[in-house]
């Protein structure tokens with residue numbers, strides 16, 4: 001057992017934890033990042049690479065827009081790693097009147113944040129995507145959305161943060177937060193090590209829920225399995241992100257293979273498992289959904305499928321920011337399956353807050369205390385740090 005000190009202790013080495021570590025060390029802060037498994041083990045290295053602002057809840061829109069405008073376009077240059085970011089747009093397909101209305105409402109929300117999105121019908125859709133089938137009756141087109149390479153972006157932040165002096169410790173599972181004089185000060189790990197800092201950032205996805213409970217913070221969330229597949233490389237078909245109201249989403253990567261995911265309805269069946277698995281059911285479902293909208297893709301061979309956990313909040317919107325009830329504690333969890341795109345902005349925001357600087361955008365509506373889920377469970381209970389994570 002040992003005790004180590006830093007200005008900030010970060011739990012979780014995903015895109016958010018790594019980005020926070022990068023921005024903090026760049027500003028001269030001393031940082032330790034604790035990771036239970038390996039760097040990028042969570043959704044951050046397994047996702048579809050969609051960097052999307054459109055279709056987001058107004059409460060989180062500003063963070064996604066900040067990332068798309070101020071961080072992603074220069075990230076490769078800043079990190080010295082090609083994160084394969086392309087601001088080539090996002091085309092979302094709809095199939096009926098209800099989808100038409102839903103896209104119209106997304107356009108309104110986007111406009112209220114200064115992001116241009118437009119409705120497309122018939123041949124207008126084909127002008128952007130000539131491969132689309134008659135099944136698609138409407139589409140939303142957002143030119144300032146884009147795609148990136150999840151693994152490269154997550155590891156890019158890690159590499160640069162390390163070079164700048166951040167310490168990453170893998171195989172180190174945080175099990176408890178200790179308060180000293182009422183403030184969050186220590187993270188205790190399963191090995192019995194103690195990491196002490198002025199600020200503690202919890203960016204541990206679903207497992208962050210249990211860690212927060214050790215200091216009395218309750219966030220209603222659940223875990224869901226998201227699956228993806230990758231095809232053999234194909235000649236260039238499209239450069240933008242594509243999604244469907246049927247649920248599929250994905251991109252053609254820089255080297256030509258197509259990476260797509262889609263919920264099949266089996267997502268919650270496996271939530272008791274510790275390790276994410278891929279199922280033949282979902283892989284077939286992804287192929288079927290894609291084949292209906294983009295028949296040209298039917299000829300491609302699937303090379304591999306994989307999965308990852310996503311941490312879903314009760315209202316589908318993440319929990320991000322300072323926890324005033326426990327001074328010194330900052331949190332970014334419950335990204336609800338769409339936290340990669342805004343991830344760099346979330347990491348930057350947490351770094352700012354950890355240095356007592358203002359958030360670059362308004363995140364007040366992302367506070368953990370917003371849920372109204374009855375009186376059965378308190379939103380905050382006065383824990384002295386007594387219980388440890390037993391999962």
Ligand SMILES: Cc1cc2nc3c(=O)[nH]c(=O)nc-3n(C[C@H](O)[C@H](O)[C@H](O)COP(=O)(O)OP(=O)(O)OC[C@H]3O[C@@H](n4cnc5c(N)ncnc54)[C@H](O)[C@@H]3O)c2cc1C
Pocket residue numbers: 011012013014015016017034035036037038039040041042043044045046047048049050051052172173174175203204205206207208211226227228249261307308309310332333335336337338339340341342343
């Ligand atoms: C298949 C799939 C497709 C997706 N597609 C997209 C997409 O196209 N666009 C998009 O925006 N989002 C997408 N997402 C969601 C996105 O990947 C996540 O929202 C985002 O990566 C979350 O980043 P994070 O850093 O908060 O968490 P994670 O990447 O989950 O990182 C958390 C880290 O904390 C570690 N950890 C957990 N518990 C502990 C502990 N007790 N102690 C120490 N470490 C711990 C984990 O091992 C993990 O490495 C997708 C997700 C999946 C799974």
